Amino acid sequence: MKIRNVNFGEKPLFLAPMAGVSDVGFREEAVKFGADVTYTEMLSARAMAHNPKKTDLMTITSPLERLTVAQIFGHESEYLVKALENEMLDKFPAIDINMGCPAPKIIRNGDGGALMDSIHLAGHIIESCREMTKKPLSVKFRKGYSEENYLDFAKMCEDSGADFITFHARTVEQGYSGEADYDAIAEVKAKVKIPVIGNGDVVDLASYERMLSTGVDGVMIGRGALGKPWIFKQLKEGKEDVDVDKYQVVLDHITTLRKYYNEKWLSLYIRKHLLWYVKDIPMANAIRMTLATCQNIDECLEIIKKCFSKNI
Numbered sequence: 001m002k003i004r005n006v007n008f009g010e011k012p013l014f015l016a017p018m019a020g021v022s023d024v025g026f027r028e029e030a031v032k033f034g035a036d037v038t039y040t041e042m043l044s045a046r047a048m049a050h051n052p053k054k055t056d057l058m059t060i061t062s063p064l065e066r067l068t069v070a071q072i073f074g075h076e077s078e079y080l081v082k083a084l085e086n087e088m089l090d091k092f093p094a095i096d097i098n099m100g101c102p103a104p105k106i107i108r109n110g111d112g113g114a115l116m117d118s119i120h121l122a123g124h125i126i127e128s129c130r131e132m133t134k135k136p137l138s139v140k141f142r143k144g145y146s147e148e149n150y151l152d153f154a155k156m157c158e159d160s161g162a163d164f165i166t167f168h169a170r171t172v173e174q175g176y177s178g179e180a181d182y183d184a185i186a187e188v189k190a191k192v193k194i195p196v197i198g199n200g201d202v203v204d205l206a207s208y209e210r211m212l213s214t215g216v217d218g219v220m221i222g223r224g225a226l227g228k229p230w231i232f233k234q235l236k237e238g239k240e241d242v243d244v245d246k247y248q249v250v251l252d253h254i255t256t257l258r259k260y261y262n263e264k265w266l267s268l269y270i271r272k273h274l275l276w277y278v279k280d281i282p283m284a285n286a287i288r289m290t291l292a293t294c295q296n297i298d299e300c301l302e303i304i305k306k307c308f309s310k311n312i
């Protein structure tokens with residue numbers, strides 16, 4: 001998949017943008033295991049204009065990342081266009097506009113998934129951004145807000161100048177409930193000429209193959225990578241399981257974050273990742289309790305090390 005001279009790879013695997021989760025350390029681990037494309041957490045176009053320091057920390061990238069897409073959100077085209085002019089985004093080779101986020105505070109402002117119910121405004125935003133950037137420009141959206149309008153929305157994205165689209169086949173109202181509708185993904189793929197990245201519920205080889213059978217040009221994985229960034233290696237090698245030093249992955253994730261963030265912030269932030277890393281091991285509940293109460297990161301790391309050793 002080559003777009004405007006940017007090579008995304010053959011049937012590329014994307015690590016999904018995940019606010020509060022897809023930090024630079026996690027993305028680095030995903031890339032080591034074969035993720036071709038990574039995303040920043042969603043960046044508020046308004047905040048970039050008014051409070052750039054807040055966004056600054058969210059635009060840290062790793063030299064290991066080959067292709068990181070900056071994802072922006074907002075409903076005011078003037079702010080989105082301004083964001084594209086912001087030097088913070090200079091280093092990113094591609095831009096994505098979030099038109100699918102279901103979080104109530106995003107929807108209340110008319111951003112993210114709310115735009116699925118304002119197709120003309122969404123089209124105006126894409127056209128304005130298209131005029132502003134020569135970089136690959138994509139849109140990430142869902143099946144609709146509550147009414148399903150994904151075919152019209154996909155066509156609108158194409159007609160407004162998006163180079164590719166990422167489709168999470170659930171409605172905004174559904175949030176993360178129910179199942180992603182792979183038939184809808186196949187319909188979108190048949191409807192537009194631009195590349196389509198399929199997203200939703202890819203967690204193993206079987207779901208990955210089901211997603212590929214829709215004809216998509218690439219696959220995006222979110223929750224399936226939580227605590228398991230090696231899923232990209234599994235999928236690329238076509239294996240149910242791969243031999244990975246899991247403790248080393250956790251250690252590397254934390255070591256990367258320590259380069260950029262202070263210990264106090266990190267010790268609060270990292271616990272959710274640690275809980276995901278241990279979710280599949282025996283006695284996960286007891287370990288979770290211990291991790292929740294340990295005093296600092298090194299103590300947590302000792303516990304994780306023991307968990308992953310063969311004695312447990």
Ligand SMILES: Cc1cc2nc3c(=O)[nH]c(=O)nc-3n(C[C@H](O)[C@H](O)[C@H](O)COP(=O)(O)O)c2cc1C
Nearest residue numbers: 016017018019041042098168200201202221222223
């Ligand atoms: C914790 C979390 C945060 C997310 N944040 C974002 C975000 O910032 N931008 C976005 O477009 N989607 C976001 N998503 C949605 C994912 O990118 C993805 O579309 C969704 O999880 C479905 O894919 P999956 O079934 O592979 O997880 C988020 C999802 C989760 C679970």
